[in-house]
Amino acid sequence: MQRLIDGVHRFRSDEFGAYRALFQRLSREGQNPHTLFITCSDSRVLAELITQSQPGDLFVVKNVGNIVPPANVTGETNSTAAAIEFAVSTLNVSDIVVCGHSQCGAMHALLEGIPNRAAMPHLEAWLHVAAPVRDVIHLGYQHLTDRQARANAAAEENVLFAIENLKAYPAVQARLSDGSLHLHGWFFNIATAELFAFNPESKQFDPLARPTA
Numbered sequence: 001m002q003r004l005i006d007g008v009h010r011f012r013s014d015e016f017g018a019y020r021a022l023f024q025r026l027s028r029e030g031q032n033p034h035t036l037f038i039t040c041s042d043s044r045v046l047a048e049l050i051t052q053s054q055p056g057d058l059f060v061v062k063n064v065g066n067i068v069p070p071a072n073v074t075g076e077t078n079s080t081a082a083a084i085e086f087a088v089s090t091l092n093v094s095d096i097v098v099c100g101h102s103q104c105g106a107m108h109a110l111l112e113g114i115p116n117r118a119a120m121p122h123l124e125a126w127l128h129v130a131a132p133v134r135d136v137i138h139l140g141y142q143h144l145t146d147r148q149a150r151a152n153a154a155a156e157e158n159v160l161f162a163i164e165n166l167k168a169y170p171a172v173q174a175r176l177s178d179g180s181l182h183l184h185g186w187f188f189n190i191a192t193a194e195l196f197a198f199n200p201e202s203k204q205f206d207p208l209a210r211p212t213a
């Protein structure tokens with residue numbers, strides 16, 4: 001905790017100056033983020049760092065395994081839906097990124113079960129939402145014997161599961177149908193900081209390309 005408190009003071013004394021005008025403007029005008037960024041709670045995946053975004057740029061949802069539940073999942077297992085509705089209908093983001101990652105503990109737990117599951121009933125219920133991803137891996141990826149490769153495949157399939165689920169939310173459907181919202185599936189490799197984006201044409205995750213001018 002001391003490190004956190006020291007960090008807060010260091011930010012106020014050393015860093016805040018560079019951001020003062022930006023924070024004051026955001027305070028005055030409110031937030032106007034361009035993107036809803038859904039990623040994993042993992043401490044190594046920092047949406048703003050890896051995209052070099054500024055305060056006010058991203059509306060971020062972090063949950064265990066960056067799972068987007070199906071639209072018909074309600075109640076305690078779908079707080080993510082609340083963020084999706086708000087970002088899409090009120091903040092009017094133009095893009096949604098779902099970003100999975102390598103070495104994802106949630107994907108390992110999804111495939112291999114939760115250690116000490118009696119102590120974590122909420123985690124078990126949450127991961128159950130992504131059970132279709134586990135089924136896809138068990139049925140379609142039997143050739144992958146390496147544990148890490150299976151987890152990475154699950155992370156990619158889980159991103160596609162999230163994108164498909166997003167399309168079923170009424171708030172998202174409305175914005176997709178008028179062409180004002182775009183969905184993106186990404187995968188972040190922690191060791192190399194490489195980002196891959198799902199290409200619907202090749203049906204592969206390709207290295208994230210710079211937009212052509």
Ligand SMILES: [Zn+2]
Nearest residue numbers: 040042104105
């Ligand atoms: Zn993760």
